[in-house]
Amino acid sequence: MTEQNPLLDFSGLPRFDAIKAEHVTPAIDTLLAQSRAVVSQLEAPQAQVSWDNFVAPLEQATELLGRAWGIVSHLNNVVDTPELRATYNENQPKVTEFWTALGQNEVLFAKYKALRASAEFATLSPARQRIIDNAVRDFRMGGAELPAEQKERYAEIQEQHAAVSTRFSENVLDATNDFKLLVADEADLAGVPADVKAAARAAAEKEGKAGYEFSLHFPSYFPLLQFADKRELREAIYRANATKASDQAEGFSKKDDWDNTANIVTLLKLRDEEAKLLGYRNFAEVSLVPKMAQSPEQVISFLEDLAQRARPYAQQDLDELKQFAREELGLDELKAWDIPYASEKLQERRYAFSAQEVKQYFPEPKVVDGLFRLIQRLFNVDIKTDSAPVWHPDVRFFRIERAGKLIGQFYLDLYARAGKSGGAWMDDARGRRASGDKVQTPVAYLTCNFTEPAVVDGVAQPSLFTHDEVITLFHEFGHGLHHMLTVVDELGVSGIAGVEWDAVELPSQFMENFCWEWDVLEHMTAHATTGEPLPRALYDKMLAAKNFQSGLQTLRQVEFSLLDMHLHYDYDANGSQSVQAVIDGVRQQFALIIPPAFNRFQNSFGHIFAGGYAAGYYSYKWAEVLSADVYAAFEEAQAISPAATAETGKRYLEEILSVGGSRPALESFTAFRGREPSIDALLRHSGMAA
Numbered sequence: 226m227t228e229q230n231p232l233l234d235f236s237g238l239p240r241f242d243a244i245k246a247e248h249v250t251p252a253i254d255t256l257l258a259q260s261r262a263v264v265s266q267l268e269a270p271q272a273q274v275s276w277d278n279f280v281a282p283l284e285q286a287t288e289l290l291g292r293a294w295g296i297v298s299h300l301n302n303v304v305d306t307p308e309l310r311a312t313y314n315e316n317q318p319k320v321t322e323f324w325t326a327l328g329q330n331e332v333l334f335a336k337y338k339a340l341r342a343s344a345e346f347a348t349l350s351p352a353r354q355r356i357i358d359n360a361v362r363d364f365r366m367g368g369a370e371l372p373a374e375q376k377e378r379y380a381e382i383q384e385q386h387a388a389v390s391t392r393f394s395e396n397v398l399d400a401t402n403d404f405k406l407l408v409a410d411e412a413d414l415a416g417v418p419a420d421v422k423a424a425a426r427a428a429a430e431k432e433g434k435a436g437y438e439f440s441l442h443f444p445s446y447f448p449l450l451q452f453a454d455k456r457e458l459r460e461a462i463y464r465a466n467a468t469k470a471s472d473q474a475e476g477f478s479k480k481d482d483w484d485n486t487a488n489i490v491t492l493l494k495l496r497d498e499e500a501k502l503l504g505y506r507n508f509a510e511v512s513l514v515p516k517m518a519q520s521p522e523q524v525i526s527f528l529e530d531l532a533q534r535a536r537p538y539a540q541q542d543l544d545e546l547k548q549f550a551r552e553e554l555g556l557d558e559l560k561a562w563d564i565p566y567a568s569e570k571l572q573e574r575r576y577a578f579s580a581q582e583v584k585q586y587f588p589e590p591k592v593v594d595g596l597f598r599l600i601q602r603l604f605n606v607d608i609k610t611d612s613a614p615v616w617h618p619d620v621r622f623f624r625i626e627r628a629g630k631l632i633g634q635f636y637l638d639l640y641a642r643a644g645k646s647g648g649a650w651m652d653d654a655r656g657r658r659a660s661g662d663k664v665q666t667p668v669a670y671l672t673c674n675f676t677e678p679a680v681v682d683g684v685a686q687p688s689l690f691t692h693d694e695v696i697t698l699f700h701e702f703g704h705g706l707h708h709m710l711t712v713v714d715e716l717g718v719s720g721i722a723g724v725e726w727d728a729v730e731l732p733s734q735f736m737e738n739f740c741w742e743w744d745v746l747e748h749m750t751a752h753a754t755t756g757e758p759l760p761r762a763l764y765d766k767m768l769a770a771k772n773f774q775s776g777l778q779t780l781r782q783v784e785f786s787l788l789d790m791h792l793h794y795d796y797d798a799n800g801s802q803s804v805q806a807v808i809d810g811v812r813q814q815f816a817l818i819i820p821p822a823f824n825r826f827q828n829s830f831g832h833i834f835a836g837g838y839a840a841g842y843y844s845y846k847w848a849e850v851l852s853a854d855v856y857a858a859f860e861e862a863q864a865i866s867p868a869a870t871a872e873t874g875k876r877y878l879e880e881i882l883s884v885g886g887s888r889p890a891l892e893s894f895t896a897f898r899g900r901e902p903s904i905d906a907l908l909r910h911s912g913m914a915a
């Protein structure tokens with residue numbers, strides 16, 4: 226007998242100690258074949274379509290494929306090797322093709338509709354009903370109901386859209402990689418921190434050049450804008466960044482080839498055509514179908530209202546900045562390339578503390594322990610060390626229990642290392658499902674890229690976290706709890722599955738708030754050498770700096786969100802008006818800082834032209850309203866008693882966290898708060914309340 230492929234072993238947790246690159250192709254091929262076999266069985270006519278004879282077997286078959294591929298993707302993200310990358314890239318098209326074909330399978334669509342119309346539907350649980358409704362919706366939005374000719378056109382639109390969108394991001398990437406600003410004389414870099422200069426020096430050396438080389442990658446260009454005393458230098462890098470991939474680009478080795486101006490118009494035209502094929506007035510309506518927001522009009526008025534409220538604070542921020550720049554920096558007219566520089570100087574002046582100083586109070590064990598204790602207290606659970614095969618010795622594994630009963634488990638992979646993708650994220654290794662007394666508990670991956678512990682004289686010192694890193698950790702844990710504390714039995718809507726895009730950041734942003742609570746910080750900090758908790762005076766300074774320029778920042782987010790909405794709502798891509806004119810119009814009405822005429826920010830706005838955020842950029846602010854309002858309920862309870870806080874934690878767990886995608890997010894919110902969301906808490910938390 227040959228040994229079993231560990232990727233095909235679903236009896237327990239993934240066998241990370243045994244899975245190798247060579248297992249991927251045979252496992253994925255086997256699972257694809259099995260899934261296809263189930264799909265073709267289910268395509269056969271059935272006398273009566275039911276949950277048990279149709280949805281359940283389909284879900285069962287595809288779940289294993291999803292789980293195995295999830296393991297491969299995860300490994301590709303956290304321990305990238307040439308062998309793994311090769312097999313990942315080789316298998317990815319097959320997997321994508323399977324899911325795409327499944328989403329357009331007309332026989333399956335007809336069966337979902339038959340089930341939706343059957344007498345059985347009314348007898349199903351709300352979670353099962355929602356899974357069927359979501360499936361019917363997704364088939365419909367995928368063009369499954371269109372007549373043959375239009376269906377063909379729909380497919381062409383998708384194909385062209387994917388190609389142009391890929392081209393859009395390639396242009397941005399190529400232009401970003403191409404531009405180089407070489408500074409010969411170190412004296413010209415006055416004000417720039419030593420580590421930034423060292424990186425620029427190394428970049429030049431690598432290409433056999435003398436001097437300092439800067440690029441348009443964020444860690445290179447932004448510190449130059451922020452710190453360089455020499456104004457011409459700031460202007461040069463600002464101009465390059467604001468014109469990349471556009472008709473205004475200069476100093477790039479290619480211009481027309483990388484210009485995204487026409488690609489933007491093509492994408493907007495294709496989206497408009499898709500919307501009309503599907504029977505909608507515009508693409509904004511299409512984008513909102515699976516979201517929490519009800520209509521483009523509702524989103525636009527939410528944004529305009531927020532703009533109006535933020536404006537006086539933004540005006541005050543700008544006036545202060547202008548005055549400071551004039552009086553202290555000798556900048557009579559504040560140009561676009563002066564804003565990060567002057568802001569940095571003002572911030573340093575006003576809140577005399579450094580991130581470095583704060584960091585000394587956040588050693589990793591203390592932070593992780595503080596986070597776990599908070600979770601245990603809020604949600605009445607226990608977090609315990611557990612063991613499982615892992616992909617790297619730094620990874621730890623834990624279990625969550627309530628009253629001795631296993632609820633979920635998670636991997637914690639905190640440190641940056643070679644072969645690991647940047648950023649922080651939560652992903653699911655396994656979702657919750659249950660039938661009868663058979664329960665599959667959820668398992669999560671929590672991945673960050675913090676600094677690993679330094680080793681001094683052979684002894685590992687605890688890693689020190691910046692406050693931003695602590696916030697990131699809490700944020701990802703918010704997603705993790707959403708996934709793990711679910712009580713929903715149906716895989717398709719348990720945890721974060723099926724949660725609306727514009728509501729999915731609620732639990733994560735909610736957790737961030739605790740990183741600003743004195744009661745939490747006091748017990749979560751210990752100075753690296755003295756062991757003292759965070760001093761109250763330093764905390765007060767951090768709190769004061771928290772909302773620095775929040776008026777201007779809010780207005781900027783609103784400006785991006787509004788131009789995204791208008792381009793997909795009332796802009797006629799086939800008419801004579803230019804995209805630039807729409808953007809100028811939004812800025813005239815809502816922005817306080819009008820960028821220079823050469824600015825082509827939109828030409829690298831990948832979120833909406835090469836990501837999933839078209840007519841969806843507003844989601845960031847939308848979810849923030851929800852998370853701030855939920856947190857306000859905790860603030861109100863804390864002012865009453867510990868018992869009231871405990872009760873609020875229980876209600877949050879029951880009404881929002883544990884119900885996942887089994888009902889609309891608005892229903893969950895209202896059940897928790899006893900009313901619809903209000904913007905007041907967000908304004909107050911951002912220092913913009915009257």
Ligand SMILES: [Zn+2]
Pocket residue numbers: 700704730733
């Ligand atoms: Zn998030």
